[in-house]
Amino acid sequence: MATTIKDIAKYTGLSLGTISKYINGGKVREKNRKLIDKAIRELDFKVNEMARGLKTNESKTIGIIIPSMKNYFCTHLMSYTEMYLSKFGYSVIICNYREDPKVEREKINLLMKKQVDGLIVVPSGETISEIQEIILKKIPVVLVDRILPDMQCDAVVVNNFDISKKVVETLVERGHKRIAIICGPKKVSTAKERLNGFLEMHKKYHLEVDEKLIKFGDYYMHSGFMLCKDLLSLENRPSAIFVTNYDMTLGVIQAINEANIKIPSDISVVGFDNLPIFKVIKPSLSIVSQPMKELGDYVAKLVIDRLNDPTIPTKVIKLEAEFIMKDSISTPN
Amino acid sequence: MATTIKDIAKYTGLSLGTISKYINGGKVREKNRKLIDKAIRELDFKVNEMARGLKTNESKTIGIIIPSMKNYFCTHLMSYTEMYLSKFGYSVIICNYREDPKVEREKINLLMKKQVDGLIVVPSGETISEIQEIILKKIPVVLVDRILPDMQCDAVVVNNFDISKKVVETLVERGHKRIAIICGPKKVSTAKERLNGFLEMHKKYHLEVDEKLIKFGDYYMHSGFMLCKDLLSLENRPSAIFVTNYDMTLGVIQAINEANIKIPSDISVVGFDNLPIFKVIKPSLSIVSQPMKELGDYVAKLVIDRLNDPTIPTKVIKLEAEFIMKDSISTPN
DNA sequence: TTAATAAGGTGAAACGTTTCATGTTGCTAT
DNA sequence: ATAGCAACATGAAACGTTTCACCTTATTAA
Numbered sequence: 001m002a003t004t005i006k007d008i009a010k011y012t013g014l015s016l017g018t019i020s021k022y023i024n025g026g027k028v029r030e031k032n033r034k035l036i037d038k039a040i041r042e043l044d045f046k047v048n049e050m051a052r053g054l055k056t057n058e059s060k061t062i063g064i065i066i067p068s069m070k071n072y073f074c075t076h077l078m079s080y081t082e083m084y085l086s087k088f089g090y091s092v093i094i095c096n097y098r099e100d101p102k103v104e105r106e107k108i109n110l111l112m113k114k115q116v117d118g119l120i121v122v123p124s125g126e127t128i129s130e131i132q133e134i135i136l137k138k139i140p141v142v143l144v145d146r147i148l149p150d151m152q153c154d155a156v157v158v159n160n161f162d163i164s165k166k167v168v169e170t171l172v173e174r175g176h177k178r179i180a181i182i183c184g185p186k187k188v189s190t191a192k193e194r195l196n197g198f199l200e201m202h203k204k205y206h207l208e209v210d211e212k213l214i215k216f217g218d219y220y221m222h223s224g225f226m227l228c229k230d231l232l233s234l235e236n237r238p239s240a241i242f243v244t245n246y247d248m249t250l251g252v253i254q255a256i257n258e259a260n261i262k263i264p265s266d267i268s269v270v271g272f273d274n275l276p277i278f279k280v281i282k283p284s285l286s287i288v289s290q291p292m293k294e295l296g297d298y299v300a301k302l303v304i305d306r307l308n309d310p311t312i313p314t315k316v317i318k319l320e321a322e323f324i325m326k327d328s329i330s331t332p333n
Numbered sequence: 334m335a336t337t338i339k340d341i342a343k344y345t346g347l348s349l350g351t352i353s354k355y356i357n358g359g360k361v362r363e364k365n366r367k368l369i370d371k372a373i374r375e376l377d378f379k380v381n382e383m384a385r386g387l388k389t390n391e392s393k394t395i396g397i398i399i400p401s402m403k404n405y406f407c408t409h410l411m412s413y414t415e416m417y418l419s420k421f422g423y424s425v426i427i428c429n430y431r432e433d434p435k436v437e438r439e440k441i442n443l444l445m446k447k448q449v450d451g452l453i454v455v456p457s458g459e460t461i462s463e464i465q466e467i468i469l470k471k472i473p474v475v476l477v478d479r480i481l482p483d484m485q486c487d488a489v490v491v492n493n494f495d496i497s498k499k500v501v502e503t504l505v506e507r508g509h510k511r512i513a514i515i516c517g518p519k520k521v522s523t524a525k526e527r528l529n530g531f532l533e534m535h536k537k538y539h540l541e542v543d544e545k546l547i548k549f550g551d552y553y554m555h556s557g558f559m560l561c562k563d564l565l566s567l568e569n570r571p572s573a574i575f576v577t578n579y580d581m582t583l584g585v586i587q588a589i590n591e592a593n594i595k596i597p598s599d600i601s602v603v604g605f606d607n608l609p610i611f612k613v614i615k616p617s618l619s620i621v622s623q624p625m626k627e628l629g630d631y632v633a634k635l636v637i638d639r640l641n642d643p644t645i646p647t648k649v650i651k652l653e654a655e656f657i658m659k660d661s662i663s664t665p666n
Numbered sequence: 667t668t669a670a671t672a673a674g675g676t677g678a679a680a681c682g683t684t685t686c687a688t689g690t691t692g693c694t695a696t
Numbered sequence: 697a698t699a700g701c702a703a704c705a706t707g708a709a710a711c712g713t714t715t716c717a718c719c720t721t722a723t724t725a726a
Contacts, residue, residue: 075403
């Protein structure tokens with residue numbers, strides 16, 4: 001059906017080898033070059049990457065696995081990763097596992113069957129052994145945002161612990177004593193680290209930790225909403241809330257709006273991720289901002305580096321998140 | 334390196350044909366089934382989809398081309414499409430062209446080289462001939478959100494014209510006479526249709542159309558911001574603004590906030606796309622809401638249907654967007 | 667027991683490339 | 697004119713599957 005290298009060979013009277021050489025950047029005689037170019041144009045030849053991949057054992061494709069395509073943090077990040085990779089001739093298959101480890105496992109399998117040259121994962125935390133096996137097969141794996149215990153592979157993360165300390169310290173310095181935190185799922189490393197920073201600062205300032213003020217959500221808006229409602233209905237409610245991801249931050253604001261409570265006069269809020277939306281919310285929100293482009297670029301760079309030299313030692317890149325103070329913080333009444 | 338069907342054949346003492354038949358769901362003798370299963374487990378066999386695809390001339394992959402991975406409307410939509418397709422054994426390569434028709438062309442080419450079985454496109458409007466060619470090659474193409482002139486292919490869109498009329502009519506009924514519209518790029522069908530609805534209602538109600546109140550943006554937040562600033566600085570500024578996509582709506586709100594103007598007392602606003610964010614903005618925004626899941630599902634369905642029977646006549650599915658009235662509309666002063 | 671038939675197994679060819687050892691051409695210098 | 701060499705061309709084998717015509721084994725009925 002479609003034009004193949006054979007058709008080009010027939011059309012030009014040259015051999016398969018010559019055509020192949022040429023389309024892979026090799027040199028041919030000037031008159032042959034013209035002839036081949038003409039044939040390619042006339043017959044509308046496009047190389048069959050499946051056949052090529054079969055032969056070369058390279059798909060020039062990187063698999064990307066993220067929790068959800070509705071997660072703007074992930075898709076945003078991956079848009080940079082894709083851009084970087086495409087400069088090096090790699091394309092990308094993005095799979096989302098809808099927060100379901102079973103689906104995550106399936107997608108990992110799928111990508112292996114598709115012979116991806118490397119794998120980028122924002123893991124659920126429940127597929128450690130599957131990922132281990134891939135690493136054993138010498139396929140480059142890069143973890144993003146979250147790390148997995150005891151896993152010997154490249155990763156790009158942010159300084160969750162430190163930035164969380166900084167946020168809490170700032171609140172404490174403003175006089176807050178009852179600070180709530182809304183974390184992600186306990187399995188996820190970022191959630192643990194952000195919580196640990198929170199606890200650390202309580203220890204440093206000899207503040208009592210009220211377990212009721214520590215909430216674990218699922219990183220989605222609705223859970224931010226519900227958990228915030230819980231917090232607001234406590235008889236001794238917090239004077240500040242630290243929300244540790246983007247979607248839950250939205251949920252928290254929704255809950256506060258619905259309760260007719262004012263930020264920051266009634267309650268202080270620190271959110272997460274510097275996405276355009278926070279320019280739109282009044283009062284402007286104090287947030288932890290992650291360096292999206294850097295994250296996305298580094299992820300791609302680590303894959304490419306390992307593809308070029310599989311023997312280099314694994315690296316965990318820790319980038320700096322930034323705490324941006326705006327108008328959503330005040331001193332407690 | 335990796336385990337192949339040949340290794341399984343050797344391990345089990347069976348022939349290639351038998352193994353192939355079994356992994357494709359064929360019947361083998363019970364004792365052979367056990368033997369093959371064991372071999373697959375022990376040797377960790379995974380079928381090489383490149384080899385399979387080469388032979389079967391099917392990649393079981395659908396290419397998806399969207400303007401940007403930072404466009405939440407697109408990624409959100411495609412998350413439904415992916416879910417639907419994966420139920421039918423298809424996976425998905427998502428390419429974004431960063432709003433650049435040159436990149437769009439490259440990505441179309443890339444996907445053809447990768448032998449995708451079908452193509453889903455949110456087109457820039459500048460690659461008509463390239464898409465035509467693909468259709469000629471009998472590869473299923475589905476257009477989403479936007480249609481292209483004279484293109485004989487499946488598409489899923491919403492009733493842009495009607496919904497725009499409804500919005501404008503509502504504003505007119507509330508007494509607005511100077512209504513501004515912020516459209517998308519002129520090349521894009523949705524922009525044209527939404528504008529036409531706007532004009533139609535002006536005609537119906539014998540309202541003068543002030544060209545200064547018609548703005549064309551690029552569907553990004555910043556252009557919404559800038560165009561809104563323009564509108565606000567007119568000496569005879571509009572009493573209502575209709576913004577025709579999500580990101581530009583955010584920009585408009587930002588501009589209005591910065592100008593210290595109040596919605597709806599000073600100006601009425603109607604936005605686009607019912608994304609979670611609008612639960613968070615005060616006052617709650619009146620919006621046009623598109624049926625995301627239906628859109629995404631239908632797109633997938635059309636591809637699958639045509640894959641199953643390439644001869645069926647092409648369909649353009651028009652789904653109903655909804656106008657949700659909230660608190661951002663008042664009568665003009 | 668055997669013939670007939672059903673059920674399952676076999677292996678070579680093919681898919682569209684790349685690779686590489688070998689063959690052929692065109693130049694350059696004498 | 698020609699030897700020598702660089703430059704380029706050739707074509708068969710291989711990559712890991714599927715397919716299919718044909719062969720073998722098991723099952724059944726008489």
